[in-house]
Amino acid sequence: MVDRYGTDVLSGDWKKPKRGRATETAAEQGLVVEEVTTDWCGEIVGVDRDLHTLTLEDRRGKRRTFPLGPGFLLEGKPVILTAPVRATVPAKPTRTASGSIAVPDAPARVARASRIFVEGRHDAELVEKVWGDDLRIEGVVVEYLGGVDDLADHLVAFRPGPQRRVGVLVDHLVRGSKESRIADAIARGPHGKDVLIVGHPFVDIWQAVKPDRLGLKSWPTVPRSIEWKRGICQQLGWPHRDQADIARAWKQILSRVDSYADLEPALLGRVEELIDFVTA
Numbered sequence: 575m576v577d578r579y580g581t582d583v584l585s586g587d588w589k590k591p592k593r594g595r596a597t598e599t600a601a602e603q604g605l606v607v608e609e610v611t612t613d614w615c616g617e618i619v620g621v622d623r624d625l626h627t628l629t630l631e632d633r634r635g636k637r638r639t640f641p642l643g644p645g646f647l648l649e650g651k652p653v654i655l656t657a658p659v660r661a662t663v664p665a666k667p668t669r670t671a672s673g674s675i676a677v678p679d680a681p682a683r684v685a686r687a688s689r690i691f692v693e694g695r696h697d698a699e700l701v702e703k704v705w706g707d708d709l710r711i712e713g714v715v716v717e718y719l720g721g722v723d724d725l726a727d728h729l730v731a732f733r734p735g736p737q738r739r740v741g742v743l744v745d746h747l748v749r750g751s752k753e754s755r756i757a758d759a760i761a762r763g764p765h766g767k768d769v770l771i772v773g774h775p776f777v778d779i780w781q782a783v784k785p786d787r788l789g790l791k792s793w794p795t796v797p798r799s800i801e802w803k804r805g806i807c808q809q810l811g812w813p814h815r816d817q818a819d820i821a822r823a824w825k826q827i828l829s830r831v832d833s834y835a836d837l838e839p840a841l842l843g844r845v846e847e848l849i850d851f852v853t854a
Contacts, residue, residue, distance in 0.1 A: 596644055596652035600659065601628045607655070608647040609640050623657050670707040671833040672846075683713030688739040688852035690716045691728065696824050697743060697779045704834055705845060712853050722753055725771075726760060734768035741848030747773020770851040772844040777802050780827055782841040787830040 599605075601621050607630065608615040616630030619637065631637045640646075644654045666678045690709075692698050698718040702709075709716065719728060722744050734740045747753045757771040776782055780803065781793050788810075796805030807814035807823050814820065834842055 596654045598656055599648060599653040600657070601642060601655040602658055605648065607653070610645050610647060610652075612638075614638055614640075621657055626657070628655060671704045672708050673834050674708050676707065677711060680711050682710040685715050686713045686852065687737055688714065688741075689732070690714060690741045690743065690848050690852060691725070692716060692718050692743045693722055693745050694718050694720060694779070696828075697745070699824075699828060700779055700782070700831065700837075701743070701845060703828065703831055704837065705849065708849065712849065714849065714852055722756055725756060726763070729760065729765050729769060734765045736768060738768070739852045739854075740765075740769045741852045742769065742771040743844060743848060744771060744773035745779060746775065746777050747771075748775050770848060772847055774838075774841045774844055776838075776840070779841075780806065780824070782838050783827055783831055784836055784838060787836050788827065 601618050603618050603620070605618045606616065607618065609630070614630060614632065616632040616636075616638070618628055619631045620629040621642070622628070626642050627639050628642055629637050629639045642655050642657060644652070646653050646655050667676050670676050690701070692701060695718050698716050701716050719725065722742075725742065729740060732738070732740060742757075744753045744757065747757060753773060757773070760766060760769055760771060774782060777796075785791065785793050790810075794806060794809040796802050796809070800808075803820050803823070804814045807819065810823075812819070812823050812826075814823070830836060
């Protein structure tokens with residue numbers, strides 16, 4: 575049947591104002607609104623939360639104060655102006671990336687004479703990312719050697735002593751390795767009591783990053799005939815033609831490290847041991 579009387583005129587929101595219903599809007603400074611009872615139009619130049627008011631400035635520079643709430647138009651539509659939400663200051667971290675208790679706004683301490691040596695740039699960058707806050711508070715500088723083969727010469731030049739201790743972090747420090755022979759010789763030498771050499775079992779510091787942080791079950795095995803870092807990149811399908819490719823690969827790995835929780839325990843204990851030794 576055809577409805578000859580048409581639709582129900584009372585159906586729907588028949589009481590809705592022509593300009594629409596008012597919506598809540600934060601009274602942010604810079605908004606231009608109109609107060610409907612006085613037709614005063616101006617820019618919001620101030621909000622008083624305690625008095626629950628806002629101040630409008632018209633185009634002639636005159637100002638007038640109104641209570642917050644309903645009775646305003648924004649771009650021709652009714653709004654209920656509310657006090658803006660205060661921006662909350664993010665809580666300062668209570669722990670450093672290494673898990674130590676954070677000391678907010680602590681100034682860096684003047685560098686101690688003692689030092690921590692690591693083998694390469696990547697080792698230094700990883701130590702800085704996780705332990706940097708702790709080292710600055712303790713005044714400990716980390717230097718990289720470019721390999722452990724010349725460690726004895728570096729120590730002769732540095733002249734370790736009771737107030738000038740040296741901690742050394744070495745890759746692949748396992749029984750029978752070249753690194754272990756170098757460490758044993760230095761421990762028996764004249765600087766032995768003021769030098770602590772510790773290491774991790776990994777071929778390279780890359781392996782100290784937990785493989786699952788890169789979506790791996792384990793780090794790939796690389797034949798000894800292939801340079802380890804290039805072999806890793808090759809097996810992961812990453813570019814590996816030159817040193818720039820290797821550097822980009824390391825940056826990708828390092829980006830997955832946010833705290834000590836992303837590193838293997840075999841590295842964590844060794845770095846903490848070195849920090850304790852050079853700050854004792």
